[in-house]
Amino acid sequence: MQTRLAEWIKDTPEGLEADAILRKCVHCGFCLATCPTYNLLGDELDSPRGRIYLMKQMLEGAAVSERTQLHLDRCLTCRACETTCPSGVEYGRLVDIGRNLAEQRIARPFWDRLRRWMLAHVLPSRALFGAALAAGRLVRPLLPARLARRVPARRGAGSWPAPRHGRRMLVLAGCVQPSIAPSINAAAARVLDRAGVSLVEVPRAGCCGAVTFHLNFQEESLAYVKRNIDAWWPHVEAGAEAIVVTASGCGTMVREYGHMLRQDPAYADKAKRISLLARDVSEVVAAEGPALAGQWRASPAPPKVAFQSPCSLQHGLKITGVVEAILRDAGFALTAVPDGHLCCGSAGTYSLLQPGISRRLLHGKVRALESGRPGVIATANVGCLAQIASGTSTPVRHWIELVDERLA
Amino acid sequence: MDAVAAAPGTRERTLDALRAVRPALAIVADDEGLKPFETDAFIAHRETPMLAVMPESEEQVRAVVRACRRLGVPVVTRGAGTGISGGAIPRSDGVLLVMTRMRAIVSLDPVARTATVEPGVRNLAVSEAAAPAGLFYAPDPSSQSICSIGGNVAENSGGVHCLKYGLTTHNLLAVRTVDADGDVVETGSLALDAPGYDLMALVTGSEGNLGVVTRVCVRLLPLPERTETLLAAFASVRQAAEAVGEIIGAGIVPAALEMMDRIVIEACERSMALGFPRGAEALLLAEVDGGEEEAREALAAVRAILERCGATEVRVAADAVERERLWKSRKGAFTALATILPDFYTIDGTIPRRRLPDILERVYALAAEYGLVVGNVFHAGDGNIHPCIFYDANQPGELERGEELGGRILEACVEAGGTITGEHGVGIEKLRQMCVQFRAPELAAFHDVKGAFDPGGILNPGKAVPTLKRCAEWGGMHVHGGQMPRPDIPRF
Amino acid sequence: MEETFVAELCERVRDHAARGRALRIRGGGSKEFYGAPGGEAEVLEVGRHAGIVAYEPKELVLTVRSGTALEEVEAALAAERQMLPFEPPHFEGSGTQPRALATIGGAVASGLSGPRRPYAGAVRDFVLGTRIVNGKGEDLAFGGRVIKNVAGYDVSRLMAGALGTLGVITEVSFKVLPRPAAETTLAFELDQAAAIEQANRWAGQPLPLSATAWEDGRLRVRLSGAATAVAAAKAKMGGEEIDAMQYWQDLRDQRLPFFAGDRPLWRLSVPQTTEPFLPEHGQLVEWGGGVRWIRGHPDPLAVRSTAERAGGHATLFRGGDKSIGVFHPLKPALAKIHRRLKLAFDPAGILNPGRMYDF
Missing domain, CATH: 1.10.1060.10 (Alpha-helical ferredoxin)
Structure with a gap:
């Protein structure tokens, strides 16, 4: 043009x-x-x-x-x-x-500004979001059903294997995920442990910065980015093989660190290195797949799975067919999901800022996912997980949790 | 087309009239919102509409047309905006009627093999809806994933499977339009013919000049049992063209027969890395379909002909995935070409198939004369060529040079006994060449046809058919009764 | 000499236009019976404007002058193993009367297609270009000699079925197709409703159907295509294989016993899946259910409303009282455009006036 x-x-x-x-x-x-x-x-x-x-x-x-x-x-x-x-x-x-x-x-009206500011500052803070979620869970029985479904139930994380292997990888802790679904990273750690890799969460690293960035607090977002880089860097220098991300939305963001900080003399090189090391957990599991062969449970027969490929996974990271192959290897049968390219309406804070469009997309997505009558819906991003769970009574899990449960 | 300012007050009067439409209509009236509508996929030209509306019902369409008729305001109808001859480029003194919100599949009858749809339904959505019944809608322009059925009717769109399955006009049963009086005109019928004149033939391909399409009943065909796709590499364009003639001469009607030249092959390879044979001057993509046995038999026959005609390599797609990959190159070719230079301009001429090698030589010679790069990807089976002229729109004068070259190529098509547009339509792009293809009395007849549907001339004026006056200004050989450029060439 | 013919034709039409004297266009006269009688008019013979102008088998394109005999065109195509896919009826009459030779111009002007139509396409689908002389005596060329062409409005297709009321056709270009290598006919004993349903079900599958006809409890289905395809379809569909070459020709030209005699013949063109109607009258069903021929003296109004209710239309094809209108009445918006078009192409109203409607 x-x-x-x-x-x-x-x-x-x-x-x-x-x-x-x-x-x-x-x-x-x-x-x-x-x-x-x-x-x-x-x-x-x-x-x-x-x-x-x-x-x-x-x-x-x-x-x-x-x-x-x-x-x-x-x-x-x-x-x-x-x-x-x-x-x-x-x-x-x-x-x-x-x-x-x-x-x-373009100036936004006061309430809009306030709402966006709140989201940008509450969500990335584990303490604030955790507290809010705990409050929500407390009052959940009192909420109308539609609202109650938006407050995810808590599931125990299970044990995190001690770092016993020589091969180490870091895992992004994230911001809302530890509160909503601490089981995801723990499951990833258990699966990789069985594949001969120890997964380590670095305490000082936290939110990837995407929420703030996409709410247009782009400068503030860079603070999160730099904090993560600083937290990871010593481990990277000590030989961590990769930075594993279990939420594809965050994975997309970490892949962008290099681009975001390309003008920053102090961080450009480090950021570029970090982006190159960033891996979606599916890429890692696929690469270590041979080590897992033969470790799958023989019974019980796994449920049929409808896999929802998050936009950040298929369009952002351009990873297609990888999770599906892992699930099949683990013994799951996958149902066909029409219009798999369409968004579920979660999209970071979108479900909160554009609730009307988001709900319509959610309904379409749930219909598509349930069309093959699955026993469980799997996804690869915590935002999508919470969104889809709010629209269906079919259990929604991160695929790594399902894989974890299939290990004998 | 010249930008015409609306008379003072017209905009306000029109806006009032549109606001009075019930049920209320989505109207875009601010410049910021109107700008993105200023062009379709023919980006060489732009004009911001005076107003744009997005009706959701035929009633609203009728009301809009009646209001515009009363006020003498032009109406330009737009579907998905994927046309590449500028047929949906708005007018600064007119209303843009955007049909993308009328997109219901009204009914699909698997036994009668018909689908009745609103004009904004996407072409591919029809085939997707028909697939569970083992049926499909045959016309498949490159933009089939998004282009609308209403737009397909307006442009009489083709696609890669025309040789066997025809253009849009061959795959319609009924088309309902709103004429310039705001009356609903039902052309065709649910039966295989209709009484009176074949007005559906006129409406199809009329580029929004004879009515606004509000409902279409399309014919669905059974999905072939088996499809075989072959890719053959040739050391010269001439050899590839000869192979095309041989295949058809042998009594085979392939579902598709597509050719790409070296420039396009390289561009596709660069952007899609499809692993095409290296060093080929021309690739021929052939598809045969039908029953199991039939397709297998045709595959063997086509393969033998390709080899006999000197193909350096013949590949047969082993499965649907591979077929998809081969087609991806063809369907994505135009946009893949954007990797050569940022802008390109696609020509759409048709010539008798036997003239293919000559016309391509002529295209290359003209390209050299203008110092521009031209790549060719086209429907060889139909003799429908699509030279792509590359330019850089940010370089002053390059677009104009490209357009002039395009015009020369189209004129060469007419000289070769062909036509200036096989499937893209005239729009505003080929108005000049219409004066070459047709003589004054024929152009006058077209204006008479328009007059029968649109006496006030408010529907997409200035598109598809040039005024005699413009032809006279542009060269006017036919208008002034002078000699035609090649009197020995039949004027078909 | 041929160009002289067109020049003289233009001259004559201009002369008639100036004097307001009607012309009745005649090729071979084989379809004189078809359409409304029209008023008094001088006959304009175009049959001698004959000959194949261009035929390139590898192009699948044929250009002929309108007066060329249909059988000559078909013979030329057959020599190259090609055909006019719409299987035009000849209607050349039977033994006793002198034979009226069908011309290609008449085939186009009448817009009639034969048994292959639902599966291959109608005459209008294969017209690529026409050259006509309009009512102002202008020699005009529309469309072209190439397979794809969308320049200008599709006036050449408009001429198909316009019964010469918009112009005198002088030349036509067609898309032609290879003749199928194999052909056979299967017969099935079915009642009308079952036959219609079966024909539609088959049409929704990739089978090489090329014609269907039902009469007297018997459905005949013609298959045409590659030998392997025909054999595979035969195995799949069952039925009794019969020799019906002559049957299909007789159906096309209405020489079957069903068409014999003087009783009026109605043609009801309806959606193919329309259930049987008007059972009290003898019927022959063609085009996979799309055409129902009715012999007898049904109430014209009932026939018309039945066809219309089904989404189709009814034509008084042969005989009967033509004063009720041969063709189905047009809705007002359509009639309005018809009149304006007629006025545009033939302002003096001299070309076959009244042959179609009252204009």
Whole structure:
């Protein structure tokens, strides 16, 4: 597409990056086919192509208003469009740039600002979110069913094997996951332990920074990023093989550390190294798979699984078919899930900020997942887990938990 | 097309009239929201609409058209905006009627093999809905994942399987439109024919000039039992073209017969790494389908012909996954080409198949003359060529040079006994070449046809058919009664 | 000489237009019976404008002058193992009267297709281009000689079935197809409802159907295609294999006993899955249920409303009282556009006036 970026942005790093991305777009419209919001709303402005155009106008110096902000806010950042785009337009990066610029130009109403500030500061804090969740669980029996389902029940983590192997990997602790589902990382640790790898959680590392980043507190988000890098770095130098992430949403973010800090002289090299070391837990389990062969339980027969591939896994990390293969190896039968490319509506804080669209997507997703009558639904991201669980009575688990339970 | 400013007050009057439509209509009236609608997939030209609306029912469409008719405001209809001849580019003095919210599959009858859909339904969604019944909707343009059935009707879209299954016009039973008076006109019928003139033939491919499509009944076909896909590499385009003629001459009607030249092969390889044979000048992608035995028999026959015609390598897709991969290259080719230069411009001419090698030589010669890169990926079985001209839109003058080259190629197609558009439509892109393809009385007849459906000329004016005046300004050889450029060429 | 013919034709039409004198276009006269009688008119003979202009078998494209005999066209195609896929009826009459030779122009103008139509397509589907002389005496060319062409409105297809009321066809280009290598017919004893249902079920499967006909409790199904495909379909479908080459030709040209005699013949074109109706009248069902031929003197209004209720239309095909209108009445919005089109192509109203509707 032809571009004429405005003087104020043209030669900045963001401007150069945005221009290169825009130039790749040929306005063919293929991205509309897989965009969840376009699917629901049927409006060009709620499609990737429409949003690209809105951002292009802003970058070319046109005045922007709540109009642009609304359609950018409605984007789930699921990046299905990137998977679909035949021209390689990096929509996700463009929308990060666009949202940041829009945030600077368009004032939000007070309540909106407050809500976003709260989310950006409560969710990433294990202490605050943990306390809030505990309060929620306390009053859960009193809540109406619809609301109660949004408060996930607590499941015990189980034991964490002592680090007995020479091979070490780090695991991202995360922010909401330890409160909602501490069992996930523990399960990952047990599975990898059986494969000859010890998984270590570094206490000082925490939230990956994605929540704050996508709420457009991009500068603040960098503080989380740097904190994690600082926490991991000594272990990396000591020979940790990888940084394992059990939430694909966070995994996508850690993969971006290198890009985010590429201009930062103090952190650029470290961040790049960290991003290269980041692995989704599925990549690690797949690589260590041979070590697990023969360790699977013979009985009882496992339930049929519907696997929901999170957007961050399939479109962000571009990992497809890997989890499915692991589940099959572990003896699970997978049901067919139509429209697997569509988002479940969780999308970080989206389910809280755009509840209407989010619920509609959730209903569609649950219908698709249950169409094959599975005994359990598996996912690879804690946000999706909480979202889907709020819409179904079928148990929803992280796939690593299922695999863990299949080990004899 | 020239941007025309609406008369003072028109915008406000139109907005009032649209706001009065009941049930209330989604209206876009702010510049910020209108801009993203300023072009379709023919991005070389842009014009911001005066207003845009997104109706959800035929009643609303009728009300919009009636209001615009009354106020003399042009109406441009848009589907998914994937057209590449600019047929849905708005007018600054007009209303853009966006049909993407009318997207219900109204009914699907597996026994009668029909589907009745609203115009905004995606092409592929029809085949997806029909698949459980063992049926499919045959026309499959490259944009089938997103382009709308209404847009397909307006453009008479083709696809890669036209040779066997025809264009959109061959796969319709009934099309319901709203004409410029706001009346509902039902063309075709649920039976295999309809009384009176074949108005469905006129409406199909009329590029939004003869009515707004509000409902379409398409014919569904049984999915073939077996499909075989072959890829053959050739050391020259001429050899590949000869193989095409031989296959058809042997009495085989392949479901598809597609060709790619070296530039496209390399681009696809770069962006998709499909493992194509190296060093090939032309690739031929052939597909045969039918019953188990039939497809197997045809596969053997096609393979033998390809080898006899000098293919350096012939690959047969072993399974559906491999077939999908081969097709991915073809369907994603245009956009993969964006890796060559940021912008490209796709031409759509048809020529008698035997002229393929000549026309490609001519295309390469013209490309050299203009100093531009041109890649070719096209429907060889139909003689429908799609040269892609690469340019850099940020370089002043390059687009204009590309457009001029495109025009020369189309004129060469007409000279070769062909036509200026096989399936993309005229839009605004090929208006000039219409003056080459048709003489003044024929163009006048087209205007008369339009007049029968749209006496006030409010539906997508300025598209598809040039005015005689414009033809005269552009060169006017036919208008001024002068000699035609090649009087010996039949004027078909 | 051929161009002279077109030039003279233009001249004559212009002359008639100026004087407001109607013309009745005639090729071979084989379809004189079809359509409304129209008013008084001078006959315009186009049968001598004959000959194949271009035929490239490898292109699958044939261009012919409108006066060319249909049988000549078919012979030329057969020599290259090709065919007109829409199997046009000839209707050349039987033994006693002098034979009226069907022309290709008449085949297009009448818009009639034969038994293969539901499975291969109609005449309009295979028209690539036409050259016509309109009512203003202008020589116009639309469409082309290539398989895909979307330049300009599809006026060439419009000529198919327009019964010469919009222009005199002088030349037509067709897409042609290879003749199937093998052909056979299967017969099944079924009642009408079961036959219609069965024909539709088969049409939804990848079987090489090329015609169906039901009469007197017997469904005949023709299969055409690669020898292997026909054999496989035969094994799958069962039934009794019969020799029916002549049957299909006689069906196409209405020489079967069903069509004999003078009783009116109605053609009801309805959705293929429409259940049987008007059981009191003798019927022959073609096109997988899409066409129901009715012989006798049914109440025209009942016939028309039955067809319309089913989503189709009824034509008084032969005989009967044509004053009720041969063709199904048009809805107002359609009639409006028909009149305007007629006025656009033939402002003086001199081409076959009244042959189709009252214009």
